Amino acid sequence: MDETQTLHSEKSKLTLSATTTEKNVSSYPSVTLAIPTYNEAANIERVIRDFLSTKYPNLIEIFIADGGSSDGTDKIIETLSVEDSRVKLIHNPQKIQSAGLNLILKECNGNIFLRADAHSDYAPDYIEKCVEALLESKALNVGGAQRFVGKTPFQSGVTLASKSILGSGGAKYRDPNYDGYAETVYIGCFWRQALLDVGGFDTTQITNQDAELNQKLLNKSEKAIYISSKIRVWYYPRKTWKSLWIQYFKYGRGRYLTTTKHSNRLQLRGKLPFLAISSTIIMLLIDLLFPNFGLPVIEIILFGVLFVFLESLRINWKFRNTFTSEIWRGNNNELPSFLSRWFFCGVTLLTMPIAHFSGYAYQLFRCKILRVEGW
Numbered sequence: 001m002d003e004t005q006t007l008h009s010e011k012s013k014l015t016l017s018a019t020t021t022e023k024n025v026s027s028y029p030s031v032t033l034a035i036p037t038y039n040e041a042a043n044i045e046r047v048i049r050d051f052l053s054t055k056y057p058n059l060i061e062i063f064i065a066d067g068g069s070s071d072g073t074d075k076i077i078e079t080l081s082v083e084d085s086r087v088k089l090i091h092n093p094q095k096i097q098s099a100g101l102n103l104i105l106k107e108c109n110g111n112i113f114l115r116a117d118a119h120s121d122y123a124p125d126y127i128e129k130c131v132e133a134l135l136e137s138k139a140l141n142v143g144g145a146q147r148f149v150g151k152t153p154f155q156s157g158v159t160l161a162s163k164s165i166l167g168s169g170g171a172k173y174r175d176p177n178y179d180g181y182a183e184t185v186y187i188g189c190f191w192r193q194a195l196l197d198v199g200g201f202d203t204t205q206i207t208n209q210d211a212e213l214n215q216k217l218l219n220k221s222e223k224a225i226y227i228s229s230k231i232r233v234w235y236y237p238r239k240t241w242k243s244l245w246i247q248y249f250k251y252g253r254g255r256y257l258t259t260t261k262h263s264n265r266l267q268l269r270g271k272l273p274f275l276a277i278s279s280t281i282i283m284l285l286i287d288l289l290f291p292n293f294g295l296p297v298i299e300i301i302l303f304g305v306l307f308v309f310l311e312s313l314r315i316n317w318k319f320r321n322t323f324t325s326e327i328w329r330g331n332n333n334e335l336p337s338f339l340s341r342w343f344f345c346g347v348t349l350l351t352m353p354i355a356h357f358s359g360y361a362y363q364l365f366r367c368k369i370l371r372v373e374g375w
Helices: 004-010 044-052 074-081 097-107 126-137 152-160 190-195 209-220 241-261 269-291 297-319 324-329 338-368
Strands: 030-039 059-066 086-089 113-116 120-122 141-148 187-190 227-233
Touching: 004 152, 004 269, 030 044, 030 097, 030 126, 044 059, 044 074, 044 120, 059 074, 086 097, 097 113, 097 209, 097 227, 113 126, 113 190, 126 141, 126 152, 126 187, 126 227, 126 269, 152 324, 152 338, 187 190, 190 209, 209 227, 241 269, 269 297, 269 338, 297 324, 297 338
Parallel strands: 030 059, 030 113, 059 086, 141 227
Antiparallel strands: 113 187, 120 227, 141 187
Protein backbone atom coordinates (compact mmCIF):
# COMPACT_ATOMS: atom_id res chain seq x y z
CA MET A 1 0.00 0.00 0.00
CA ASP A 2 1.51 3.39 -1.07
CA GLU A 3 1.50 6.57 1.03
CA THR A 4 -1.59 7.99 -0.65
CA GLN A 5 -3.58 4.80 -0.04
CA THR A 6 -2.40 4.71 3.57
CA LEU A 7 -3.45 8.31 4.05
CA HIS A 8 -6.87 7.50 2.57
CA SER A 9 -7.24 4.52 4.88
CA GLU A 10 -6.45 6.58 7.96
CA LYS A 11 -8.41 9.69 7.05
CA SER A 12 -11.49 8.00 5.62
CA LYS A 13 -12.40 6.90 9.15
CA LEU A 14 -12.92 10.53 10.13
CA THR A 15 -16.20 12.44 9.86
CA LEU A 16 -16.58 16.19 10.07
CA SER A 17 -18.78 17.29 12.97
CA ALA A 18 -20.96 20.39 13.00
CA THR A 19 -18.94 22.06 15.75
CA THR A 20 -15.20 22.26 16.13
CA THR A 21 -15.27 21.48 19.85
CA GLU A 22 -16.41 17.89 19.51
CA LYS A 23 -12.99 16.72 18.35
CA ASN A 24 -9.43 17.71 18.81
CA VAL A 25 -8.23 19.90 15.95
CA SER A 26 -5.52 17.40 15.08
CA SER A 27 -8.21 14.81 14.29
CA TYR A 28 -9.04 16.76 11.14
CA PRO A 29 -6.83 16.55 8.06
CA SER A 30 -4.65 19.64 7.90
CA VAL A 31 -5.40 21.90 4.94
CA THR A 32 -3.15 24.19 2.94
CA LEU A 33 -5.02 26.74 0.82
CA ALA A 34 -3.13 27.65 -2.37
CA ILE A 35 -3.96 30.78 -4.39
CA PRO A 36 -1.96 31.86 -7.46
CA THR A 37 -2.46 35.58 -8.19
CA TYR A 38 -1.60 38.36 -10.58
CA ASN A 39 -3.14 41.83 -10.22
CA GLU A 40 -6.01 40.74 -7.97
CA ALA A 41 -6.09 43.78 -5.65
CA ALA A 42 -9.85 44.13 -6.18
CA ASN A 43 -10.57 40.62 -4.91
CA ILE A 44 -7.74 39.12 -2.89
CA GLU A 45 -8.53 40.63 0.53
CA ARG A 46 -12.18 39.53 0.37
CA VAL A 47 -11.21 36.00 -0.68
CA ILE A 48 -8.56 35.58 2.02
CA ARG A 49 -10.73 37.01 4.80
CA ASP A 50 -13.61 34.74 3.83
CA PHE A 51 -11.35 31.70 4.07
CA LEU A 52 -9.87 32.86 7.38
CA SER A 53 -13.39 32.95 8.81
CA THR A 54 -14.00 29.28 7.96
CA LYS A 55 -15.38 26.98 10.64
CA TYR A 56 -13.06 24.22 9.49
CA PRO A 57 -10.71 23.81 12.47
CA ASN A 58 -7.48 22.77 10.78
CA LEU A 59 -6.77 25.28 8.03
CA ILE A 60 -3.11 25.69 8.88
CA GLU A 61 -1.92 28.05 6.13
CA ILE A 62 -2.97 30.16 3.18
CA PHE A 63 -0.21 30.48 0.59
CA ILE A 64 -0.52 33.12 -2.12
CA ALA A 65 1.94 32.83 -5.03
CA ASP A 66 2.01 36.26 -6.66
CA GLY A 67 3.38 36.66 -10.16
CA GLY A 68 4.70 40.20 -9.75
CA SER A 69 1.45 42.14 -9.47
CA SER A 70 1.66 45.85 -10.23
CA ASP A 71 -1.63 46.84 -8.57
CA GLY A 72 -0.64 46.36 -4.93
CA THR A 73 -1.86 42.78 -4.52
CA ASP A 74 1.37 41.81 -2.73
CA LYS A 75 1.03 44.73 -0.27
CA ILE A 76 -2.48 43.64 0.66
CA ILE A 77 -1.25 40.10 1.29
CA GLU A 78 1.65 41.32 3.41
CA THR A 79 -0.75 43.38 5.56
CA LEU A 80 -3.01 40.37 6.05
CA SER A 81 -0.02 38.20 6.97
CA VAL A 82 0.73 40.56 9.87
CA GLU A 83 -2.85 40.14 11.11
CA ASP A 84 -2.83 36.34 10.74
CA SER A 85 0.39 34.32 10.51
CA ARG A 86 -1.34 31.66 8.44
CA VAL A 87 -1.29 34.02 5.46
CA LYS A 88 1.99 33.61 3.58
CA LEU A 89 3.23 35.35 0.43
CA ILE A 90 5.45 33.62 -2.12
CA HIS A 91 6.91 35.47 -5.09
CA ASN A 92 6.42 33.65 -8.38
CA PRO A 93 9.02 34.97 -10.88
CA GLN A 94 7.75 32.74 -13.70
CA LYS A 95 4.36 34.48 -13.50
CA ILE A 96 2.36 31.38 -14.49
CA GLN A 97 -0.13 29.48 -12.34
CA SER A 98 1.51 26.07 -12.59
CA ALA A 99 4.86 27.44 -11.40
CA GLY A 100 3.25 29.30 -8.52
CA LEU A 101 1.32 26.23 -7.42
CA ASN A 102 4.51 24.15 -7.50
CA LEU A 103 6.24 26.73 -5.30
CA ILE A 104 3.42 26.41 -2.79
CA LEU A 105 3.50 22.61 -3.03
CA LYS A 106 7.20 22.70 -2.18
CA GLU A 107 6.70 24.86 0.92
CA CYS A 108 3.34 23.72 2.31
CA ASN A 109 2.69 21.36 5.22
CA GLY A 110 -0.99 20.44 4.94
CA ASN A 111 -2.13 16.89 4.23
CA ILE A 112 -4.66 18.43 1.85
CA PHE A 113 -3.75 20.89 -0.90
CA LEU A 114 -6.81 23.03 -1.65
CA ARG A 115 -6.66 25.25 -4.73
CA ALA A 116 -8.52 28.55 -4.96
CA ASP A 117 -8.65 31.45 -7.40
CA ALA A 118 -9.10 35.09 -6.52
CA HIS A 119 -11.78 35.67 -9.16
CA SER A 120 -14.33 33.28 -7.64
CA ASP A 121 -16.79 33.29 -4.75
CA TYR A 122 -16.89 30.39 -2.30
CA ALA A 123 -19.63 29.04 -0.07
CA PRO A 124 -18.99 29.46 3.69
CA ASP A 125 -18.67 25.68 4.03
CA TYR A 126 -16.42 25.28 0.98
CA ILE A 127 -13.46 23.81 2.86
CA GLU A 128 -15.60 21.46 4.92
CA LYS A 129 -17.43 20.08 1.90
CA CYS A 130 -14.19 19.61 -0.05
CA VAL A 131 -12.64 17.64 2.80
CA GLU A 132 -15.80 15.56 3.26
CA ALA A 133 -15.88 14.67 -0.43
CA LEU A 134 -12.18 13.78 -0.42
CA LEU A 135 -12.64 11.47 2.55
CA GLU A 136 -15.86 9.82 1.36
CA SER A 137 -15.04 9.37 -2.33
CA LYS A 138 -11.56 7.86 -1.85
CA ALA A 139 -10.52 10.07 -4.77
CA LEU A 140 -7.22 11.91 -5.15
CA ASN A 141 -8.83 15.17 -6.22
CA VAL A 142 -12.34 16.53 -5.66
CA GLY A 143 -14.24 19.69 -6.48
CA GLY A 144 -17.60 21.22 -7.23
CA ALA A 145 -19.24 22.43 -10.40
CA GLN A 146 -17.94 25.62 -12.00
CA ARG A 147 -20.99 27.81 -11.48
CA PHE A 148 -20.75 30.88 -13.73
CA VAL A 149 -22.11 34.26 -12.57
CA GLY A 150 -21.80 37.79 -13.93
CA LYS A 151 -21.73 41.45 -13.00
CA THR A 152 -21.80 42.90 -16.53
CA PRO A 153 -23.92 42.26 -19.64
CA PHE A 154 -21.03 40.48 -21.37
CA GLN A 155 -20.26 38.29 -18.35
CA SER A 156 -23.95 37.43 -18.20
CA GLY A 157 -23.81 36.29 -21.81
CA VAL A 158 -20.80 34.09 -21.08
CA THR A 159 -22.57 32.68 -18.02
CA LEU A 160 -25.66 31.79 -20.02
CA ALA A 161 -23.50 30.26 -22.76
CA SER A 162 -21.91 27.98 -20.15
CA LYS A 163 -25.36 26.47 -19.54
CA SER A 164 -25.63 25.28 -23.12
CA ILE A 165 -24.00 22.06 -24.28
CA LEU A 166 -22.41 24.18 -27.02
CA GLY A 167 -20.66 26.22 -24.33
CA SER A 168 -19.91 23.47 -21.83
CA GLY A 169 -19.18 20.61 -24.21
CA GLY A 170 -21.16 18.38 -21.89
CA ALA A 171 -18.42 18.53 -19.25
CA LYS A 172 -19.52 17.02 -15.95
CA TYR A 173 -17.82 19.75 -13.92
CA ARG A 174 -20.20 22.30 -15.48
CA ASP A 175 -23.28 20.50 -14.12
CA PRO A 176 -24.18 21.80 -10.61
CA ASN A 177 -26.32 18.73 -9.93
CA TYR A 178 -23.71 16.11 -10.82
CA ASP A 179 -22.26 13.79 -8.19
CA GLY A 180 -19.73 11.23 -9.27
CA TYR A 181 -16.38 10.52 -10.86
CA ALA A 182 -15.16 12.55 -13.82
CA GLU A 183 -12.11 13.31 -15.99
CA THR A 184 -11.42 16.75 -14.55
CA VAL A 185 -12.79 19.21 -12.02
CA TYR A 186 -12.83 22.94 -11.41
CA ILE A 187 -9.82 24.12 -9.34
CA GLY A 188 -9.48 21.04 -7.12
CA CYS A 189 -8.86 19.74 -3.60
CA PHE A 190 -6.02 17.18 -3.53
CA TRP A 191 -4.18 14.90 -1.21
CA ARG A 192 -0.79 16.62 -1.15
CA GLN A 193 1.02 13.30 -1.40
CA ALA A 194 -0.88 12.48 -4.59
CA LEU A 195 0.39 15.71 -6.14
CA LEU A 196 3.94 14.92 -5.08
CA ASP A 197 3.65 11.39 -6.49
CA VAL A 198 2.88 12.71 -9.99
CA GLY A 199 5.48 15.49 -9.87
CA GLY A 200 3.11 18.39 -9.27
CA PHE A 201 1.90 20.76 -11.96
CA ASP A 202 3.47 20.81 -15.42
CA THR A 203 5.12 24.23 -15.85
CA THR A 204 5.20 23.80 -19.64
CA GLN A 205 1.42 24.16 -19.49
CA ILE A 206 0.61 27.88 -19.42
CA THR A 207 -3.08 27.00 -19.45
CA ASN A 208 -4.92 23.68 -19.14
CA GLN A 209 -2.57 22.68 -16.32
CA ASP A 210 -5.52 21.43 -14.26
CA ALA A 211 -6.74 19.05 -16.96
CA GLU A 212 -3.19 17.85 -17.62
CA LEU A 213 -2.62 17.17 -13.93
CA ASN A 214 -5.88 15.28 -13.69
CA GLN A 215 -4.81 13.09 -16.60
CA LYS A 216 -1.74 12.11 -14.58
CA LEU A 217 -3.93 11.32 -11.57
CA LEU A 218 -6.27 9.25 -13.74
CA ASN A 219 -3.27 7.22 -14.85
CA LYS A 220 -2.93 6.19 -11.19
CA SER A 221 -6.63 5.44 -10.65
CA GLU A 222 -9.75 5.54 -12.83
CA LYS A 223 -11.58 6.96 -9.80
CA ALA A 224 -9.05 9.67 -9.05
CA ILE A 225 -11.35 12.64 -9.76
CA TYR A 226 -14.67 13.22 -8.00
CA ILE A 227 -17.28 15.98 -8.29
CA SER A 228 -19.69 16.78 -5.45
CA SER A 229 -22.76 18.97 -5.86
CA LYS A 230 -22.36 19.98 -2.20
CA ILE A 231 -19.16 21.90 -3.03
CA ARG A 232 -20.28 25.34 -4.16
CA VAL A 233 -18.06 27.85 -5.94
CA TRP A 234 -19.03 30.66 -8.32
CA TYR A 235 -16.76 31.79 -11.15
CA TYR A 236 -16.66 35.24 -12.77
CA PRO A 237 -15.78 34.86 -16.47
CA ARG A 238 -13.87 37.33 -18.64
CA LYS A 239 -15.33 40.83 -18.89
CA THR A 240 -14.59 41.57 -22.56
CA TRP A 241 -14.78 39.78 -25.88
CA LYS A 242 -11.03 40.22 -26.45
CA SER A 243 -10.10 38.67 -23.10
CA LEU A 244 -12.49 35.76 -23.74
CA TRP A 245 -10.89 35.16 -27.15
CA ILE A 246 -7.39 35.17 -25.64
CA GLN A 247 -8.51 32.79 -22.87
CA TYR A 248 -9.96 30.22 -25.27
CA PHE A 249 -7.09 30.61 -27.73
CA LYS A 250 -4.76 29.65 -24.88
CA TYR A 251 -7.11 26.82 -23.88
CA GLY A 252 -6.80 25.46 -27.43
CA ARG A 253 -3.02 25.60 -27.28
CA GLY A 254 -2.99 23.88 -23.91
CA ARG A 255 -5.47 21.23 -25.03
CA TYR A 256 -3.22 20.26 -27.96
CA LEU A 257 -0.23 19.86 -25.64
CA THR A 258 -2.27 17.80 -23.16
CA THR A 259 -3.68 15.61 -25.92
CA THR A 260 -0.24 14.83 -27.32
CA LYS A 261 1.28 14.26 -23.89
CA HIS A 262 -1.50 11.87 -22.84
CA SER A 263 -2.23 10.24 -26.18
CA ASN A 264 -3.23 7.01 -24.45
CA ARG A 265 -6.51 8.62 -23.39
CA LEU A 266 -9.32 9.48 -25.78
CA GLN A 267 -9.99 13.20 -25.35
CA LEU A 268 -12.65 13.76 -27.99
CA ARG A 269 -14.36 16.68 -26.24
CA GLY A 270 -11.16 18.72 -26.30
CA LYS A 271 -10.63 17.97 -30.00
CA LEU A 272 -14.18 18.63 -31.21
CA PRO A 273 -13.77 22.37 -32.00
CA PHE A 274 -10.68 21.62 -34.08
CA LEU A 275 -12.24 18.67 -35.88
CA ALA A 276 -15.51 20.45 -36.65
CA ILE A 277 -14.05 23.75 -37.86
CA SER A 278 -11.15 22.20 -39.76
CA SER A 279 -13.64 19.95 -41.57
CA THR A 280 -15.65 23.02 -42.56
CA ILE A 281 -12.51 24.80 -43.80
CA ILE A 282 -11.52 21.75 -45.87
CA MET A 283 -15.00 21.65 -47.41
CA LEU A 284 -14.74 25.38 -48.21
CA LEU A 285 -11.37 24.90 -49.91
CA ILE A 286 -12.72 21.98 -51.94
CA ASP A 287 -15.69 24.09 -52.98
CA LEU A 288 -13.41 26.93 -54.09
CA LEU A 289 -11.03 24.65 -56.01
CA PHE A 290 -13.68 22.33 -57.42
CA PRO A 291 -16.91 24.31 -57.72
CA ASN A 292 -18.51 21.54 -59.75
CA PHE A 293 -18.79 19.48 -56.58
CA GLY A 294 -21.51 21.85 -55.44
CA LEU A 295 -20.81 21.51 -51.72
CA PRO A 296 -23.29 23.63 -49.70
CA VAL A 297 -20.55 25.12 -47.51
CA ILE A 298 -21.92 28.66 -47.27
CA GLU A 299 -25.34 27.27 -46.41
CA ILE A 300 -23.79 25.12 -43.68
CA ILE A 301 -21.95 28.09 -42.19
CA LEU A 302 -25.06 30.29 -42.24
CA PHE A 303 -27.11 27.50 -40.71
CA GLY A 304 -24.47 27.09 -37.99
CA VAL A 305 -24.63 30.80 -37.08
CA LEU A 306 -28.43 30.73 -37.09
CA PHE A 307 -28.45 27.60 -34.94
CA VAL A 308 -26.10 29.20 -32.40
CA PHE A 309 -28.32 32.26 -31.96
CA LEU A 310 -31.43 30.08 -31.76
CA GLU A 311 -29.70 28.10 -29.02
CA SER A 312 -28.87 31.38 -27.30
CA LEU A 313 -32.55 32.31 -27.48
CA ARG A 314 -33.54 28.95 -25.98
CA ILE A 315 -31.09 29.27 -23.09
CA ASN A 316 -32.09 32.85 -22.34
CA TRP A 317 -35.76 31.97 -22.37
CA LYS A 318 -35.15 28.98 -20.09
CA PHE A 319 -33.41 31.14 -17.48
CA ARG A 320 -35.49 34.29 -17.92
CA ASN A 321 -37.24 33.89 -14.54
CA THR A 322 -34.17 32.83 -12.55
CA PHE A 323 -31.61 35.12 -14.16
CA THR A 324 -31.61 37.61 -11.30
CA SER A 325 -31.34 35.01 -8.54
CA GLU A 326 -29.00 32.47 -10.16
CA ILE A 327 -26.79 34.44 -12.54
CA TRP A 328 -26.75 38.17 -11.92
CA ARG A 329 -24.33 39.43 -9.23
CA GLY A 330 -24.28 43.08 -10.29
CA ASN A 331 -26.32 46.13 -9.39
CA ASN A 332 -30.03 45.53 -10.01
CA ASN A 333 -30.25 49.01 -11.52
CA GLU A 334 -27.86 47.82 -14.24
CA LEU A 335 -29.68 44.58 -15.02
CA PRO A 336 -28.99 43.74 -18.70
CA SER A 337 -31.93 43.44 -21.06
CA PHE A 338 -33.09 40.15 -22.52
CA LEU A 339 -31.90 41.31 -25.94
CA SER A 340 -28.34 42.06 -24.78
CA ARG A 341 -28.13 38.77 -22.92
CA TRP A 342 -29.27 36.92 -26.04
CA PHE A 343 -26.73 38.73 -28.22
CA PHE A 344 -23.72 38.27 -25.91
CA CYS A 345 -24.63 34.64 -25.28
CA GLY A 346 -24.73 33.99 -29.02
CA VAL A 347 -21.44 35.83 -29.60
CA THR A 348 -19.85 33.75 -26.82
CA LEU A 349 -21.12 30.48 -28.27
CA LEU A 350 -19.47 31.42 -31.58
CA THR A 351 -16.27 32.77 -30.03
CA MET A 352 -15.42 29.84 -27.75
CA PRO A 353 -15.03 27.10 -30.41
CA ILE A 354 -13.42 29.39 -33.02
CA ALA A 355 -10.84 30.73 -30.55
CA HIS A 356 -10.21 27.21 -29.21
CA PHE A 357 -9.75 25.91 -32.77
CA SER A 358 -7.36 28.76 -33.57
CA GLY A 359 -5.21 28.04 -30.53
CA TYR A 360 -5.22 24.29 -31.17
CA ALA A 361 -4.26 24.81 -34.83
CA TYR A 362 -1.57 27.34 -33.92
CA GLN A 363 0.04 24.97 -31.42
CA LEU A 364 -0.18 22.07 -33.88
CA PHE A 365 1.60 24.24 -36.47
CA ARG A 366 4.31 25.20 -33.98
CA CYS A 367 4.93 21.60 -32.96
CA LYS A 368 4.57 19.78 -36.29
CA ILE A 369 5.83 22.35 -38.79
CA LEU A 370 8.16 24.63 -36.82
CA ARG A 371 9.29 21.73 -34.58
CA VAL A 372 8.99 23.87 -31.46
CA GLU A 373 8.42 21.78 -28.35
CA GLY A 374 6.12 22.97 -25.60
CA TRP A 375 4.60 26.41 -25.32
